Amino acid sequence: MTREIVLEQAPDLRRIYATAALRRGSSSETLPDVRYSRAGIRVDVDELVAYAHVCRFSVGSTLPPTYPHLVAFPLQMAVMSSNGFPLPLLGAVHVENRIEVVRPIGLDDPLDVSVWASDLRPHRRGRQVDLVSEVSVRGEVAWRGTSTYLSRGAEHPEAPSSEPPSTAPLERVTAGPVWRLGEGTGRAYASVSGDWNPIHVHALTARPLGFPTAIAHGMYSYARVLASLGPRLPESGLTSRVWFRKPVRLPSTVRLRTAFEQSATLSVLENAKGEVEHAVVENTW
Incomplete structure (x- = not known):
């Protein structure tokens, strides 16, 4: 039976990251059956x-498509730092990330948020898991998000992978x-998102975790792409x-x-010379 944990306020992400250094995950092949939620945000x-x-x-009368992720993100981190969660x-x-904007969310709308983990599975470079978020307004789901996280470890070359669409167009x-x-850039985004993961903050904190420099938040790059597309995207019925x-x-x-295209866009974010793909973004409606 799913255990529901209702929080009165957002978890302290700095504290979560500070204590995460002491926790290495487990070898469990199952996810804790727990759901974190907040109401009336x-x-x-x-x-x-x-x-x-x-x-x-x-800034308009409705939330940007990626903003509900910020509201749900602290609950994602609460799930991933909970006892029994198998990945560090x-x-x-x-x-990878998927967003469904079911209907526009107004700036004054009270938000009910629920987050849980799903589909722990092998990845060719380790293991991956989905963090599923739902944002409801007055009992109606208005936004859904699925964030896929990879934890590097034992390799599984045979594991199926999720590939982006062809960039031939x-x-x-x-x-x-x-x-x-x-x-x-990472510190600027962390200051507005609360995501102070050390891999994004400074080269000195990224190197112990396997990165030669700090790297941009994926959700920052993603948001910049959607912001650039601006009015080309609908306010509802969008799958990104x-x-x-x-x-x-x-x-x-x-x-x-x-x-x-009609009712679709396909974007690639790449380095200045076009030699390295950083992100592929597909929008449909």
Whole structure:
């Protein structure tokens, strides 16, 4: 039977990351049957504006498509740091994300959020798991998100993998925005998201976890892509999916190329020379 843990306030993410260094996960092949939730969350407009500024969203009457992830993220970390969770939190890499915007969420809407873990499975480089989030407004699901995290370990070359769609439609797209992401990009995003994972904060904290430099948050890169597409995307009925291919090392210069079709877009975020794919983003509606 699922154990429901209702929180009155968001977990302290700095504390979670600080204590995560003492926890290495377990060899369990099952996930704890637990669900974390919060009810009646009100969006802080000042915090929303700060997030929109960092990610380049326009502030309107409804939430940006990635903003509900920020509301759910502390509950994700609570699940991943709970007793019995089989993967270590530190060093976990965000490899894929899926968002469904069922209907627009207004700035004044009270949000009920629920998060749980699902589908622990092998990955060719270790093990991966989905953190599923639902955001409801007045009893109606308005937004769903699925974040897939990889923990490197024993390799499973035979494990099935989730591959992005072919980027062949982008071969004729040669122009697009170019962004210079400074060394402090990870800290700027952490300040508005609360995600102070050491791999994003500074090279000195990223190196012990296997990264030569700090790397940009996947959800920051994803948000920048969706913000760039702006009014091309609908406010509801949107299914958006991102595959994080190669980390964006900080500092770095990246470019975005997008192909537009009726009720769909396909984008690739890559390095300035187009030699390295950092993320592939597909939107449909």
